[in-house]
Amino acid sequence: MSMHTFAGWTRAFEAEVGRRSARGEPDWAGGARLAGPLARSLQRFQVGEDGDGANLIRKADEAGDPEYAAAVRLFVAEEQNHARLLALLLGAGGMPTIAAHWSDSAFVRLRRLLGLRLELLVLMIAEVVALRYYRAVAEGTEDPLVSEVAARILADERRHVPFHCLRLREALGALPGALRVLVLAGWRLLLLGATAVVVWDHGPALRHLGVRRGRFTADVMRSSVDVVADILGTRSLQPSDVAPAVPRDRATVPPGRAA
Ligand SMILES: [Fe+2]
Ligand SMILES: [Fe+2]
DSSP: OOSSSHHHHHHHHHHHHHHHHHHOOOOGGGOOOOOHHHHHHHHHHHHHHHTTHHHHHHHHHHTTOHHHHHHHHHHHHHHHHHHHHHHHHHHHTTOOOOSOOHHHHHHHHHHHHSOHHHHHHHHHHHHHHHHHHHHHHHHHOSOHHHHHHHHHHHHHHHHHHHHHHHHHHHHHTTSOHHHHHHHHHHHHHHHHHHHHHHHHHTHHHHHHHTOOHHHHHHHHHHHHHHHHHHHHTSSOOOGGGSSOOOOOOGGGSOTTOOO
């Protein structure tokens, strides 16, 4: 399956739909134990996953590449499935979803103002942060259902990053080289700012998961180097390169963390 064309991506997204239905649903009935800080954090990510797909689909349609527009629909469906999984996980833990959160409202408003190219760069910030976040949840929780749901979402997010990279490589390829480098340097600066907001807003959950804010930020910024290299075409990124799982190391979890 070629990931160098959007037709290839459409087939990859469709194959994933098949794998997902063959695998079935997580065992929701088993319930989940959700610590307070993690529940509040997951509620905010749930709102974010619900996102603004219609807006992205409209811009993709306007861009006039039917293969890309078809792949984007499947991408949006996958993000909506994340929102669904997180809503069911919260429910399994006896927690409601929330209707809105300021961080998501600001994000959606910003994205609406932008053209497809800039919207994808802003969306990519969310994807790169989400990679590190779901990895932290998958590896840091004691609860098997929480870990399974986070690992499922993480596997999808690892494909989303090279998917957006392909479009951005094409879309930014029209710019002069120096401007492209400048845009991507600006993108990394925005990513750093967004990560600072996330580690502040989700600080209690990250503490609970045993991930230091500095570690989280450093990992996000390191993975952004590969994203920039892929968009510039200097090195091509595979889903398997994105946020590789590290072995679970309980020794790094502070002993006094909240239950
Ligand atoms: Fe997602
Ligand atoms: Fe994603």
